Amino acid sequence: MWRNIVSNFLTLLIVILIGLGGLVAWAKRQYVDPGPLAEAMCLRVAPGASIQAVSKDLASRGAVSNAYIFRTGAQYEEKAGKLKFGSYLIEPKTSMQQIVDQITSGGPSTCGTELVFRVGVNGNDVLLRELDPTTGDYQKVAEYNPETEKPPEGFEEKADRADVRTRVTIVDGVTSWQIVEGLKEASFLSGKIDGVPAEGSLAPDSYEVKRGADRQALVDLMKNRQSSILAAAWDGRAEGLPYDSPEQALIMASIVEKETGVPSERAQVASVFINRLEKGMKLQTDPTVIYGVTDGKGVLGRGLRQSELRKATPYNTYVIDGLPPTPIANPGKAAIEAALHPDSTDYLFFVADGSGGHAFASTIEEHNRNVAKWRELEKQRQDGSSAN
Structure with missing residues (x-):
């Protein structure tokens, strides 16, 4: 009888062990295989957030199939206590393991809110925008002109969050003086600029910067970029x-x-x-x-x-x-x-054509006809404005 009991117990134990092994294998597949997320999403890991809170958020939004497996996998890899606050773009089908790697490796935020200081030809503006993870496009949240307006209500509170990215955008065609004066107004930058750089020497572009970044260092980066652009274009120039x-x-x-x-x-x-x-x-x-x-x-x-x-x-x-x-x-x-x-x-000639573009001509006669058309369009617009 005892022999039967022991035999049955061993059989049951083997079955349990096999079942546990199968369960562990299933859980591992859940952890490393592509996840259930159908559309990209932004995940914000708040300062001091716990792995439990993050796992529940992910599960509730359909990014992971099981919060417990997510937490267990992170703990097994000894990453559960290494969360880095920020906003992360989670792509569709991202595995639990990949998400854990994202939110524990640090680096700049890849999603969420962005504060943009834009230096333009006709003035500067400050823009707060949010990335729509499903389209990859930014949606404007608020905007104001720092020279003539105060920030809208709630703007500074949102902009001052630690995970908000900061960016300086230089519009094509601004002068070096406009860039220097504009950067002085960017409150998230620091330091002074050593005079106005040579005209044309700065590359208009969009520059992601850290809060407190040095203004002169940013100007130097613009110089280096413009120099590289010009050198490459000159080397490949037409004959x-x-x-x-x-x-x-x-x-x-x-x-x-x-x-x-x-x-x-x-x-x-x-x-x-x-x-x-x-x-x-x-x-x-x-x-x-x-x-x-x-x-x-x-x-x-x-x-x-x-x-x-x-x-x-x-x-x-x-x-x-x-x-x-x-x-x-x-x-x-x-x-x-x-x-x-x-x-x-x-x-040899061109003149505005009324559509925002220009009419081009090879002879003065053709150009004069284009000019006459433009003046007639201008007259019609002025007459229309007067009638209104």
């Missing part, structure tokens, strides 16, 4: 261009940048000015004259006067031959590429 140096190409790029905001037109605009240079014609472009009037310190805010168009200055391309002595703004990469890879055209 036969009328530039003696990369600096002359940068001057042309800045003019192209200021003459059109339509990306598809940049190479055409560049071709007009290059054709004029090759024919010995004056460039006759208003943005250079405006730069000579403002010295790059803000926008003119009015039309050019006839006296300004006639006055001989180094930047008045209605008077001087060839290029002005320096760039008139900081051109973006696309404008630099256009200056060094212009379209092949015989265009």
Whole structure:
């Protein structure tokens, strides 16, 4: 009898052990296999959060199939106590193990809220935006102009959270003076800037920075990036261009940048000015004259006067031959590429066409017809405004 009891007990024990082994194998598969998440989500790990709280949040949102397995796996890998606060983008089908790795490895937040200080041609603004994890697009939460407005209610509370990323965005075509003055207003930066850098030497781009980042270090980064962009574009430039140096190409790029905001037109605009240079014609472009009037310190805010168009200055391309002595703004990469890879055209003129773009012409007769069309459009708009 005892022999039967022992035998039955051993059989039961083996069955239990096999069952436990199967359960452990199943749990391991649950931990390492792709997870159940159908759409990307943002996971915020708050400062001091526990693995239990995080596991419950993930389970309630359908990111993990079992909170207990998630916690047990993290504990087994000795990562349960190594949570790093922040906001994390969890992609669809991410495994429990991958999520644990994400939230314990640290590094910058990849999701959630972003504070953007944007330096623009016509002024600066501060933007708070949230990443929509399902589309990968940012949605504006709030915005204000730091020069003329106070932050909206609740803005600073949201912006001051430790896991909010900070970014400085420099718009194509701003001047070096505008960048320096703008960075002074970015309250999440620190330190002073050693004067205004050479015009055109800073790369317009979007720069992610840490809170307290040094302003001069950021300016140096912009310089290095612009230098690299220009060097690469110069090395791959088209043949036969009328530039003696990369600096002359940068001057042309800045003019192209200021003459059109339509990306598809940049190479055409560049071709007009290059054709004029090759024919010995004056460039006759208003943005250079405006730069000579403002010295790059803000926008003119009015039309050019006839006296300004006639006055001989180094930047008045209605008077001087060839290029002005320096760039008139900081051109973006696309404008630099256009200056060094212009379209092949015989265009010598262009004028606004009423749609935001320009009408191009090869002869003065064709150009005059385009100008007449533009003036008629302007007259119709003014008449319409008066009627309203």
